[in-house]
Amino acid sequence: MSLKPLLRHAFLILAALLMGRSAAQHGTPDSTAHHPAVATTGAHDAASAQDHGAKEKFNAGKLIMDHIGDEHGWHLWGHTSLPLPVILYNSERGLSLFSSGRFDHGHRTYGGYALHEGQVVAVDAPDGTDAHHAPVNERLTAATVDLSITKNVATLLLVSALLLWVFISVARAYTRRAGQAPTGLQNLVEPIILFVRDDVAKSAIGHKHEKYLPYLLTAFFFIFFSNLLGLVPFFPGGANLTGNIAVTLVLALITFLIVTFSGNKHYWHHIFAMPGVPGWVLAILTPVEVLGMFLKPFVLMIRLFANITAGHIIALSFYSLIFVFGETSAGAGYGVAIGSWAFTVFMFMLELLVAFIQAYVFTFLSAMYIGAAVEEPHHH
Amino acid sequence: MPFLASLVDPPFGLIFWMTLTFVTVLFLLAKFAWKPILNGLKEREASIADALNEAKRAREEMASLNAKNEELMRQAREERELLLKEARDIRDREIAEAKGKAKAEADALLTRARADIQNEKNAALTEMKNQVAELSILVAERILREKLADTKAQQALVDKVMAEAQLRRS
Numbered sequence: 001m002s003l004k005p006l007l008r009h010a011f012l013i014l015a016a017l018l019m020g021r022s023a024a025q026h027g028t029p030d031s032t033a034h035h036p037a038v039a040t041t042g043a044h045d046a047a048s049a050q051d052h053g054a055k056e057k058f059n060a061g062k063l064i065m066d067h068i069g070d071e072h073g074w075h076l077w078g079h080t081s082l083p084l085p086v087i088l089y090n091s092e093r094g095l096s097l098f099s100s101g102r103f104d105h106g107h108r109t110y111g112g113y114a115l116h117e118g119q120v121v122a123v124d125a126p127d128g129t130d131a132h133h134a135p136v137n138e139r140l141t142a143a144t145v146d147l148s149i150t151k152n153v154a155t156l157l158l159v160s161a162l163l164l165w166v167f168i169s170v171a172r173a174y175t176r177r178a179g180q181a182p183t184g185l186q187n188l189v190e191p192i193i194l195f196v197r198d199d200v201a202k203s204a205i206g207h208k209h210e211k212y213l214p215y216l217l218t219a220f221f222f223i224f225f226s227n228l229l230g231l232v233p234f235f236p237g238g239a240n241l242t243g244n245i246a247v248t249l250v251l252a253l254i255t256f257l258i259v260t261f262s263g264n265k266h267y268w269h270h271i272f273a274m275p276g277v278p279g280w281v282l283a284i285l286t287p288v289e290v291l292g293m294f295l296k297p298f299v300l301m302i303r304l305f306a307n308i309t310a311g312h313i314i315a316l317s318f319y320s321l322i323f324v325f326g327e328t329s330a331g332a333g334y335g336v337a338i339g340s341w342a343f344t345v346f347m348f349m350l351e352l353l354v355a356f357i358q359a360y361v362f363t364f365l366s367a368m369y370i371g372a373a374v375e376e377p378h379h380h
Numbered sequence: 381m382p383f384l385a386s387l388v389d390p391p392f393g394l395i396f397w398m399t400l401t402f403v404t405v406l407f408l409l410a411k412f413a414w415k416p417i418l419n420g421l422k423e424r425e426a427s428i429a430d431a432l433n434e435a436k437r438a439r440e441e442m443a444s445l446n447a448k449n450e451e452l453m454r455q456a457r458e459e460r461e462l463l464l465k466e467a468r469d470i471r472d473r474e475i476a477e478a479k480g481k482a483k484a485e486a487d488a489l490l491t492r493a494r495a496d497i498q499n500e501k502n503a504a505l506t507e508m509k510n511q512v513a514e515l516s517i518l519v520a521e522r523i524l525r526e527k528l529a530d531t532k533a534q535q536a537l538v539d540k541v542m543a544e545a546q547l548r549r550s
Binding site for chain 2 (some may be wrong): 145149160251309
């Protein structure tokens with residue numbers, strides 16, 4: 001197992017190198033133009049000219065970042081995207097709701113908005129203007145709230161629907177065939193439910209685990225399903241949901257809130273006044289413990305995000321290698337393809353394992369933190 | 381690298397949707413899925429534990445029943461043995477009793493026979509004595525008759541007897 005983190009680090013470095021190179025290739029002149037906040041109309045000509053020139057060349061970094069990032073509209077293949085609703089709000093223009101297809105892959109403006117590098121910006125231009133030339137209204141962009149159903153939000157809704165469908169139908173099986181042996185779907189999820197109940201919740205929290213089981217089970221299956229769906233390379237999979245820091249942030253925040261609100265006297269006593277520690281040490285220890293309170297969920301957030309994102313980057317890096325070599329010569333591309341394919345299959349297997357392990361680790365650590373918060377003093 | 385920075389910069393929209401959706405899913409699942417599932421599991425586990433306990437108790441009962449049966453059998457055997465022994469004793473005693481009785485009876489018979497024989501013998505002896513006496517008298521009578529057929533002889537005898545009688549008296 002010690003091989004896995006090593007591999008992961010190695011490929012993270014590789015991915016970083018690829019991205020670094022692509023950023024360098026993109027050149028300094030347009031790096032400013034690509035950031036919507038500092039984009040100016042003048043720079044756009046040069047930027048789009050550069051863009052058209054670079055379009056022919058394969059850019060691994062951009063491909064990977066596009067795939068692990070979020071997007072308005074769901075890219076299916078080639079130039080085909082599934083349009084998704086764009087929901088925007090600011091006090092000046094009120095609520096805007098329209099299909100992401102109106103942006104025409106970021107080439108056109110609509111309703112006073114345009115897409116710049118996947119981000120919605122407010123522009124002062126009529127509908128249908130070339131988005132690259134539209135003047136950006138930076139004040140309004142900063143004031144606009146983007147609540148669009150992006151690819152990740154759509155995946156989030158899909159995972160939620162899947163969770164509800166699977167577990168409510170399983171629950172029905174439990175009430176309909178009470179006391180009988182499990183069948184079908186029930187048979188598939190029951191061992192995992194029992195695993196979460198007995199080996200995660202019961203072992204980490206103890207006899208008070210039942211109160212926290214609904215959260216732990218929901219978190220486990222949400223992460224597990226999202227991870228698995230993220231491994232599916234085509235629609236409706238492939239979104240990097242659990243590799244998005246917003247998602248892991250919310251999950252970690254819920255764990256943090258549960259831990260903080262479940263904390264008993266014993267727990268707070270250990271944080272603010274560790275028993276058996278002299279006063280002057282407490283002056284050091286208490287800030288560390290308080291920091292630890294926030295650090296634990298922070299690490300939960302980073303671990304899940306980094307693991308899943310890294311997995312996506314690795315898989316995509318190997319695919320990109322094929323095209324990077326294919327650009328130099330077709331033969332090299334085909335040659336590399338065999339190795340890349342084999343390695344991607346291997347990585348896919350590893351990621352299947354990681355999908356489970358990360359769901360387990362997140363749930364188990366959450367349970368551990370809850371366990372520490374509700375633990376009763378068993379000494380003195 | 382702007383896109384690396386964007387990677388760790390959580391977009392507000394997704395935070396909003398994630399919070400809303402996750403909390404909703406959490407509540408829906410807690411109410412409509414986890415509760416019945418966990419209850420069902422707990423009930424099934426309890427019923428399995430019950431069934432196992434029941435089986436164990438039945439097994440124990442069976443064992444105790446067997447032991448009881450064996451005890452009963454043993455008791456019955458013992459009783460039979462006892463009965464047989466008693467019967468044998470009774471038989472032996474009865475035989476001995478019968479034997480004793482028979483012997484006593486035989487003895488009594490024998491005694492009676494012996495007494496009878498003695499009586500008969502005595503009677504016979506008496507009879508014989510009487511008959512001998514009678515016969516003797518008869519013989520003596522005949523002899524006397526023969527001898528004392530004449531008066532002279534009679535007188536002689538009388539004289540003789542008289543003499544003797546006188547002699548004896550004196």
